[in-house]
Amino acid sequence: MANYLQEGGDQFYSALQQKAQAAVSSIFNSPLRTIQYPSQGDFMWNWSNANQVFNQSTFDYISAVLSKGDFTNSAKMSSSGGFANAYSQLLNVIVYSLSSANQQKLIQAQNNASTQAMTIISDYQTTYGPITDAMMQTAGVATKQDYVISYIMGSVWSGKGTSQPLTYTQMANARNLAALMPNMPASGNQVLTDVTVYLNLMQPVNALSDMLQNGAWILRQLKTNTQYPSSSNGGMQTVNPVTGVVSPQLNVGYGINYSQAAISNDLQNKNRTINLGMTTSSASGSSLNVHVDGQAGFSVGSLLKFSVAGGATYDMSQVSGTSTDCSVSMTWAGYSMIPMAPLAWQQATSVGWYYGDPITQAMANGQQDVDGFKFISASPYNLGKLDNGGNFGQFTNLLIANYPTITITYRNANFSSFQQAWSEHVSGNLTLFGFISLGSFSQGAYGSSYQQGADNSTFSVTFSASPQVTSVPQLQQTAYVVAGAVNTPSGY
Amino acid sequence: MKSLALLLLTCMSPLLCFSPGGRVQHAKAGQSAIVAYHETFGQVLTEAVNRALAAELGGRMWLIDGNSGQMMWYYENLNGLFNQQTFNYISRRVNGSSGDLAQLTEAGGFPNAYSMVLQLLCYNISSADRARISAAEASSQGLADSTVLLYESAFGTITTAQMAAAFAQYGLGASNKLDYVIDVMMGIFWSDRSTGGAQPLTYTQMATAPNLDSLLPLMPPAGKPVTSMARKFMQSNMSIAGIVDSAQNAAWTLRQLKNNTQYPNGMNGGMQLVNPYDGSSGGYQVGYNVANQLGDLTRQLQDTSRKMLIKITTYSTGGGTVNIIIGRGAGSVDTINYNLPDSEYVDIDDTATPQAAGPWDITLTALFSRYAVVSTGPTPWSDATNTGWYFSYPINEAIKNDTFDVTGYKFLLPSPYNMNSYEAGGTFGYLQQLLLCTDRPQVMVTMGGGAASGPPAFTSFPLMVPQMQATAYVVGGVFVFPQGGR
Numbered sequence: 001m002a003n004y005l006q007e008g009g010d011q012f013y014s015a016l017q018q019k020a021q022a023a024v025s026s027i028f029n030s031p032l033r034t035i036q037y038p039s040q041g042d043f044m045w046n047w048s049n050a051n052q053v054f055n056q057s058t059f060d061y062i063s064a065v066l067s068k069g070d071f072t073n074s075a076k077m078s079s080s081g082g083f084a085n086a087y088s089q090l091l092n093v094i095v096y097s098l099s100s101a102n103q104q105k106l107i108q109a110q111n112n113a114s115t116q117a118m119t120i121i122s123d124y125q126t127t128y129g130p131i132t133d134a135m136m137q138t139a140g141v142a143t144k145q146d147y148v149i150s151y152i153m154g155s156v157w158s159g160k161g162t163s164q165p166l167t168y169t170q171m172a173n174a175r176n177l178a179a180l181m182p183n184m185p186a187s188g189n190q191v192l193t194d195v196t197v198y199l200n201l202m203q204p205v206n207a208l209s210d211m212l213q214n215g216a217w218i219l220r221q222l223k224t225n226t227q228y229p230s231s232s233n234g235g236m237q238t239v240n241p242v243t244g245v246v247s248p249q250l251n252v253g254y255g256i257n258y259s260q261a262a263i264s265n266d267l268q269n270k271n272r273t274i275n276l277g278m279t280t281s282s283a284s285g286s287s288l289n290v291h292v293d294g295q296a297g298f299s300v301g302s303l304l305k306f307s308v309a310g311g312a313t314y315d316m317s318q319v320s321g322t323s324t325d326c327s328v329s330m331t332w333a334g335y336s337m338i339p340m341a342p343l344a345w346q347q348a349t350s351v352g353w354y355y356g357d358p359i360t361q362a363m364a365n366g367q368q369d370v371d372g373f374k375f376i377s378a379s380p381y382n383l384g385k386l387d388n389g390g391n392f393g394q395f396t397n398l399l400i401a402n403y404p405t406i407t408i409t410y411r412n413a414n415f416s417s418f419q420q421a422w423s424e425h426v427s428g429n430l431t432l433f434g435f436i437s438l439g440s441f442s443q444g445a446y447g448s449s450y451q452q453g454a455d456n457s458t459f460s461v462t463f464s465a466s467p468q469v470t471s472v473p474q475l476q477q478t479a480y481v482v483a484g485a486v487n488t489p490s491g492y
Numbered sequence: 493m494k495s496l497a498l499l500l501l502t503c504m505s506p507l508l509c510f511s512p513g514g515r516v517q518h519a520k521a522g523q524s525a526i527v528a529y530h531e532t533f534g535q536v537l538t539e540a541v542n543r544a545l546a547a548e549l550g551g552r553m554w555l556i557d558g559n560s561g562q563m564m565w566y567y568e569n570l571n572g573l574f575n576q577q578t579f580n581y582i583s584r585r586v587n588g589s590s591g592d593l594a595q596l597t598e599a600g601g602f603p604n605a606y607s608m609v610l611q612l613l614c615y616n617i618s619s620a621d622r623a624r625i626s627a628a629e630a631s632s633q634g635l636a637d638s639t640v641l642l643y644e645s646a647f648g649t650i651t652t653a654q655m656a657a658a659f660a661q662y663g664l665g666a667s668n669k670l671d672y673v674i675d676v677m678m679g680i681f682w683s684d685r686s687t688g689g690a691q692p693l694t695y696t697q698m699a700t701a702p703n704l705d706s707l708l709p710l711m712p713p714a715g716k717p718v719t720s721m722a723r724k725f726m727q728s729n730m731s732i733a734g735i736v737d738s739a740q741n742a743a744w745t746l747r748q749l750k751n752n753t754q755y756p757n758g759m760n761g762g763m764q765l766v767n768p769y770d771g772s773s774g775g776y777q778v779g780y781n782v783a784n785q786l787g788d789l790t791r792q793l794q795d796t797s798r799k800m801l802i803k804i805t806t807y808s809t810g811g812g813t814v815n816i817i818i819g820r821g822a823g824s825v826d827t828i829n830y831n832l833p834d835s836e837y838v839d840i841d842d843t844a845t846p847q848a849a850g851p852w853d854i855t856l857t858a859l860f861s862r863y864a865v866v867s868t869g870p871t872p873w874s875d876a877t878n879t880g881w882y883f884s885y886p887i888n889e890a891i892k893n894d895t896f897d898v899t900g901y902k903f904l905l906p907s908p909y910n911m912n913s914y915e916a917g918g919t920f921g922y923l924q925q926l927l928l929c930t931d932r933p934q935v936m937v938t939m940g941g942g943a944a945s946g947p948p949a950f951t952s953f954p955l956m957v958p959q960m961q962a963t964a965y966v967v968g969g970v971f972v973f974p975q976g977g978r
Contacts, residue, residue: 492559
């Protein structure tokens with residue numbers, strides 16, 4: 001990228017970022033980033049239709065994975081669904097396992113429990129006599145341990161008989177084991193205590209096993225819900241905002257915790273504005289010196305280009321009658337901060353797909369020999385903050401606004417000449433510095449009007465949202481994305 | 493408070509480019525600027541909010557960043573189903589380690605983490621208690637032998653034929669001589685239950701009886717030494733019953749907590765959620781409570797006279813003042829004024845920059861209008877009914893027990909969450925209270941001695957938002973962390 005473009009982009013995005021941050025500073029303090037214009041186009045803010053089916057275009061925008069942008073404090077988006085794709089890949093390199101030390105601990109705990117099982121048998125036999133093969137056969141058990149616990153305690157001492165004996169699980173789950181043994185003889189107390197100690201020793205064995213199962217289960221659920229979204233696990237259908245066709249396949253769920261009515265209210269509140277100013281003057285050749293919001297100037301080939309539907313493009317510093325001596329004001333009137341998130345996975349229902357804790361824990365554990373979630377191979381994504389090269393960002397909020405009103409006030413110009421050359425009846429799209437899109441719409445996002453100044457040498461041209469862009473069907477209504485908050489596993 | 497001192501020092505430069513976070517507009521004396529206020533006034537503002545709401549808070553309130561969005565506060569529909577989006581907010585986990593504004597995780601972060609922590613807990617019997625159990629068992633064996641010996645000394649040797657006959661008639665006493673003495677002789681004959689179809693006294697009934705002899709009306713005089721020894725045998729067994737019962741009860745408790753957390757249903761305190769957008773409801777989630785009556789909450793969040801205006805001024809000459817005006821609705825207005833100490837808040841006397849009292853004063857004005865304090869929390873587990881899911885005791889005890897060889901709850905593996913308090917960087921907190929306000933909070937910093945203009949008026953819009961989707965800004969929260977840290 002040419003230096004002047006880099007500088008222009010840096011200055012514009014940097015200034016816009018500061019304005020955006022200031023606009024929401026009383027309600028939002030995490031850093032905002034400006035968003036480089038994505039292939040998804042503008043943001044369709046009516047995020048669901050009347051049947052509460054999610055807008056496909058909204059989904060396309062918010063489901064991107066984000067990485068550091070090309071300009072200061074900016075971020076750039078992947079194509080639609082990039083975040084879920086990246087998350088799915090990440091899940092594949094995470095496992096839940098015990099450290100070597102705790103695997104040994106598990107084995108030791110099992111050994112301790114086995115030793116205690118021998119004590120149960122020994123105490124039983126010294127009190128009640130040897131357990132013979134015939135006795136075990138009659139009781140229908142294979143081991144002496146099962147004879148004592150399953151048969152003697154489960155059938156005899158419990159009084160349940162052999163038809164509906166207390167199961168081992170019932171005894172292990174009992175709040176008070178003695179209370180379940182009404183027929184226990186007086187001499188059975190020692191065996192009962194032995195069994196209780198055995199069950200206590202089995203606790204860490206079972207808990208460690210449960211932990212392994214639970215960790216593996218969580219990962220399986222996350223993978224299933226991410227890779228095979230369904231209506232029962234939080235997947236959602238989307239609706240094409242142009243055709244109204246609802247997709248037959250389900251995608252991963254996303255949620256916007258802000259009603260469309262509230263967004264509409266915000267956008268109609270034109271008292272809330274974000275303003276950015278620029279001034280230009282002639283530089284060498286056909287270049288312009290531009291100062292963005294009071295910053296040091298830089299040189300650029302064009303300030304603002306207006307591209308109309310027919311294909312013609314007008315450089316607003318070279319249109320007949322204009323001049324290079326002008327000031328530009330950009331005003332976004334009416335903005336809304338919209339929170340959004342992937343559908344969070346919930347352990348109670350196993351609905352949802354995004355759960356950050358395994359990733360956070362795997363990051364802390366790396367590939368070390370420790371307990372918990374860890375990476376079996378290096379993460380395919382940089383999970384750091386965007387400024388540190390992170391490329392696993394997700395949107396948490398978008399600051400959207402109505403299309404900016406851009407007023408260029410020319411000095412040392414020729415209004416009559418401009419008036420003859422310019423038509424107010426065409427609409428088009430605007431590009432700042434030749435490469436920063438200020439919104440795009442097939443029929444032109446902007447219309448224009450002009451007004452003469454004090455004399456023929458001064459006049460202003462104002463670009464504002466075209467009637468075409470404001471009259472589209474509700475589900476296709478778009479807004480300008482001023483900035484976004486991008487979270488990563490390492491924070492904002 | 494050092495950051496504020498640094499801020500003020502930096503403010504001495506003519507450009508007033510005081511940007512600790514790099515997010516401050518350039519401003520000139522007397523102008524207003526919007527700053528990353530939490531980085532400068534955060535602690536002072538937090539203190540002011542706590543003083544203003546002291547009577548309503550159950551602990552210290554901390555400011556919450558807005559990156560979790562607003563909260564849908566209309567928490568239940570007409571059928572009593574809980575609003576899914578309200579749940580999604582209040583079930584977040586609080587991370588205390590992320591700086592001066594509290595950060596919350598994604599929805600459901602707390603029950604997810606709690607479920608994982610439960611997996612790490614177990615109830616441990618210490619080496620000493622295991623030794624006590626072994627000793628008690630050995631002692632019991634001796635007492636059992638003595639009981640049989642005393643019986644046989646008084647009543648003759650117990651024969652195999654007697655035991656078989658007893659078993660044939662009563663189904664008891666065939667195993668060994670001790671069972672014959674206690675279960676048959678004491679439990680059937682001496683208790684006068686050998687006839688009339690009466691149920692024998694069980695071992696447990698005898699062991700737990702306050703007066704064993706009173707249960708044995710037919711005991712012959714020679715039986716007294718036998719029952720005394722049998723009583724000692726029972727007491728020896730009972731001496732370790734506490735340990736044994738506690739272990740069983742604790743294991744049971746953990747199982748119930750896991751079950752109720754991982755498999756909530758209508759019987760164990762789980763609750764169904766309703767989607768505020770389409771009215772659909774799905775499976776059961778863990779229960780959460782909101783203590784505020786919905787009617788009260790609605791009135792408070794719509795009452796334009798409920799306002800909290802906080803004005804904090806720090807002076808270049810030292811110290812500062814805080815002025816709080818709280819409108820609680822229905823004409824009730826309280827005012828709280830206090831001074832900030834010189835030493836903490838202003839430290840610019842040594843600067844070489846010429847100072848004139850006034851020009852470099854800095855004022856923060858914050859207005860929270862149509863506010864309410866919402867009390868919430870996970871449904872506590874009840875031992876008696878086995879409903880609910882959150883029970884802090886095992887976790888707190890496991891933290892206290894650490895790796896010590898003691899009887900009680902312990903962590904099998906180190907917790908993946910920091911179990912410290914919020915201030916100490918804990919990452920296992922839940923939301924107990926939230927300060928909400930309907931209107932967008934207005935926070936403004938004015939500097940350079942200019943009069944602090946009031947926050948801009950709120951532009952009111954017709955309420956078109958469906959009731960269940962009504963949102964409010966979340967300003968701050970009271971959190972609960974393990975070990976009672978808040």
